[in-house]
Amino acid sequence: MPSTLRTIATAVAVLSVGAFAAGCGGGANGADSRQDLTLQPIAAQGPDPFTQSTAESTATPTPATPPGSGRGNPTAGLSPARTVSGSTPGLYGGTQSVASCDVEKQIRFLGGDRAKNRAFADAAGIGPGSVAGFLRGLTPVVLRADTRVTNHGFRDGSATSFQSVLQAGTAVLVDDHGAPRVRCACGNPLKPPNAHQGNWNDKGKPWPGYRGDRVIVVRPTTVVVNNLIIVNVVNNTWIERQTGDDGQRDRRRPDIHIDPVRPPVPEPPSPPASPSTSPPVTSPPPSPDCPTPTPTVTVTETPSPSAPATPPAPPSEPAPATSGCPTATATVTAPPPSLSPSPPSSSPAPDASPPGDLPSPPNDLPSDVPSGLPSGPDDYDIYGPSPESENV
Numbered sequence: 001m002p003s004t005l006r007t008i009a010t011a012v013a014v015l016s017v018g019a020f021a022a023g024c025g026g027g028a029n030g031a032d033s034r035q036d037l038t039l040q041p042i043a044a045q046g047p048d049p050f051t052q053s054t055a056e057s058t059a060t061p062t063p064a065t066p067p068g069s070g071r072g073n074p075t076a077g078l079s080p081a082r083t084v085s086g087s088t089p090g091l092y093g094g095t096q097s098v099a100s101c102d103v104e105k106q107i108r109f110l111g112g113d114r115a116k117n118r119a120f121a122d123a124a125g126i127g128p129g130s131v132a133g134f135l136r137g138l139t140p141v142v143l144r145a146d147t148r149v150t151n152h153g154f155r156d157g158s159a160t161s162f163q164s165v166l167q168a169g170t171a172v173l174v175d176d177h178g179a180p181r182v183r184c185a186c187g188n189p190l191k192p193p194n195a196h197q198g199n200w201n202d203k204g205k206p207w208p209g210y211r212g213d214r215v216i217v218v219r220p221t222t223v224v225v226n227n228l229i230i231v232n233v234v235n236n237t238w239i240e241r242q243t244g245d246d247g248q249r250d251r252r253r254p255d256i257h258i259d260p261v262r263p264p265v266p267e268p269p270s271p272p273a274s275p276s277t278s279p280p281v282t283s284p285p286p287s288p289d290c291p292t293p294t295p296t297v298t299v300t301e302t303p304s305p306s307a308p309a310t311p312p313a314p315p316s317e318p319a320p321a322t323s324g325c326p327t328a329t330a331t332v333t334a335p336p337p338s339l340s341p342s343p344p345s346s347s348p349a350p351d352a353s354p355p356g357d358l359p360s361p362p363n364d365l366p367s368d369v370p371s372g373l374p375s376g377p378d379d380y381d382i383y384g385p386s387p388e389s390e391n392v
Contacts, residue, residue: 039204048153051109051187086178089229092141101184138173
């Protein structure tokens with residue numbers, strides 16, 4: 001009987017370990033694994049929304065289908081995404097003096113439900129009492145490229161988490177590091193996507209023009225951004241919007257000469273630093289037996305113009321042999337003796353140039369925004385028909 005009990009216990013333990021490995025381990029995090037990726041169109045609330053929509057429809061027009069793109073998704077499931085800094089001009093868009101989201105409505109929705117308010121704060125990484133201040137510090141804009149994020153839903157009194165792609169034109173609230181933090185169509189808190197290295201299993205119906213190789217990832221800046229340079233989606237001009245403002249203090253920027261129909265440029269990977277192969281050049285230390293050198297000063301005189309030059313006297317002592325010890329020698333040349341006093345010069349000093357003759361400084365100062373930075377079109381498909389892309 002004891003041996004039978006031991007056999008049964010061993011079998012139960014083996015089954016338990018196998019079930020744990022199948023549920024929590026396996027290939028879920030491996031390079032060849034697949035994760036679900038929920039595709040979320042502009043106005044779709046998606047699974048388990050936190051609140052009703054707070055998006056303003058006037059700032060979120062539907063993007064047009066790019067020429068020649070068709071309705072398919074030839075690169076579905078590709079894992080790499082192009083990384084773009086959150087401060088890139090043209091990464092976001094909007095309408096001048098119009099907020100893409102109603103922040104106060106979002107605050108009222110969450111304030112009326114303690115469980116949702118607490119779950120929202122937990123997903124956003126803030127305290128439950130800081131939700132209103134957190135939301136008022138965000139900036140309402142619209143995405144101008146399909147963007148992958150970590151999304152959150154509300155289920156059974158707590159926040160869920162899933163990976164999703166938000167369609168270009170989606171109204172979002174971004175923080176002062178340029179990162180999307182709230183999706184306005186559902187009130188869900190957002191965070192940067194996870195670092196999954198495998199393939200994706202797209203869930204949901206792709207929208208016209210969706211391509212997996214054109215999805216971007218926003219990298220939050222390491223410093224606080226006080227202003228975002230966005231594209232006015234109404235007339236394709238440039239706007240400067242202060243972070244935390246609803247657009248009432250928008251300022252036109254006609255001085256920016258970047259083409260607004262160009263897409264944001266992904267950040268290239270940093271090349272590895274090449275190690276130096278040359279050994280450092282060092283001087284050998286002096287021998288500990290060397291005495292402290294005594295400086296030797298040799299004084300020579302410059303011959304007078306009227307006196308014949310005389311050869312220098314030979315040294316009284318032979319030069320010491322080289323011993324490897326440091327020596328100190330200084331040579332001083334004395335000026336020639338004056339034969340007669342020179343009359344003072346009567347020529348006046350040249351007059352200084354008047355201030356008006358000073359050369360003027362160059363006027364080709366660089367522009368405040370580099371011309372190499374891109375942005376996107378007014379129809380939101382900022383990549384065009386070309387299938388080429390850079391993966392980071």
